[in-house]
Amino acid sequence: MLNLVHLRTLVEVVRLGSFTAAGNRLGYTASAVSQQMSALEKASNVRLFVRSARSVHPTQAAHAMGQQALKLLRDADNLLAAGKAAGGGAVRELRVGAFPSVAMFVVSQIVKLPHWRDPCVQVNISIGEPSAVVPGLRVGGELDVGIVYHVGESGLALPQGVSRHWLGEDPYKVVVPAGWGFQPGSRLGVEELYDVPWILHVRGSSDANIFDFVLANAGLHPRVVASSDDFNVTLRMVAAGHGVAMVPELAMAECPDGAVVVEVPELALTRKLMALCAEDAPMDLAEEFVEALRNADEFRRIEGGS
Incomplete structure (x- = not known):
């Protein structure tokens, strides 16, 4: 008879590509994984791995x-859940990955709603950028739903079977220190920002490359005085008078005093927001969560302000 523990380990080895990675995921040593796989090969009478001195x-x-x-x-798992349900103790889990600003201003509000406070439903949340969230959506991965964005036209490379659900567009706003004397909503020419200090994304990230392209296309070669991928930090540095920045509207739900939004038509940039559902996600819960995202006040706010 095949051992379910060994089968679960096999799934992880195939998914992650090594005994060590599977062991790290499941809490085993690489040697223990190797022993399990040898036992599974013997029980099934099937050769599952080609082993060499350095790789498997x-x-x-x-x-x-x-x-x-x-x-x-x-x-x-479904059979066990059904047994627990019959005894009144079933808890269904939805694993959600989200980038920081949507987790702070949207997901944190959704999990307060009565449906998601049900003791029979557990929402587990992982915070990460899209590059970290997307791999978790592959079959057998760590996530059921991912909330991601992409900037520019490159899009995202998704695992097979992942479904996309459009949430909207999140325009970037140019934010300047109030102490510079500009009124909220002032329309500026890009030349007025040629010689001012800038706060930009950390160099080397895909978003930073898009920013560089947009700024260079507008004739701007900014004097960078700070680099930050945390928009809350960026906004507070702007409010402190340290420099100008471009911040997505979703991240400005709590814009501090001292930071003023101005209009600079030459610096138009938007990030596209999507919810992604893994092929093996609990689809009823996943679809309900996506619908809650679409109805979230913050998404309606940025859509109405676009």
Whole structure:
């Protein structure tokens, strides 16, 4: 008889590509994973790995067995959940990954709603940039729903089977210190920002590259006095008079006194917001969560202000 523990380990080895990575994920040593896989090969009479001195490669049979094992494990989990439900103790889990500003101003409000406070529903939240969230949505991954953005036209490379759900556009705003004398909503020419200090994204990130392109296209070669990927920090540095910045509207739900939004038509930039659902997510919970996102006040605010 095949061991369910060994099958769960096989799924992780195939997904992550190594005994060490699977062991780290499951809390085993690489040696313990190797022993489990050897026992599974013996029990199934199927060669699952090609082993060499330095590496281990799953065979086609391992990939096929991994897919079947994943279905079997899902059925087993559902069976256990049904048993708990019959006893009144079932808890259903939805694992959500979200970038910081949407977690702070949107997800934090959704989980306060009565439906998501139900003791039978557990929402587990991971905070991370899209590059960290997207890999967790692959089959057998750590996430069921991801809330992501992308800037520019490059888009995101998604795992197979992930569904997209459009949430809206989040325009970047130019924010300057109030002490510079500009009134909120003032329309500025880009030349008025040529010689002022700037607060930009950390160099080397994909977003920073987009910012560089937009600024250079407008003839700006900014004097950078600070680099930050935390928009809350950026806004407070602007309010302190340290420099000018471009901040997405969603992150400005709590804009501090001393930071003023101005209009600079030459610096138009928007990030696109999406919810992503993994192929093996609990679809009823995932769809309800996406609907709650679409109805969130903050998304309505930025949509109305665009």
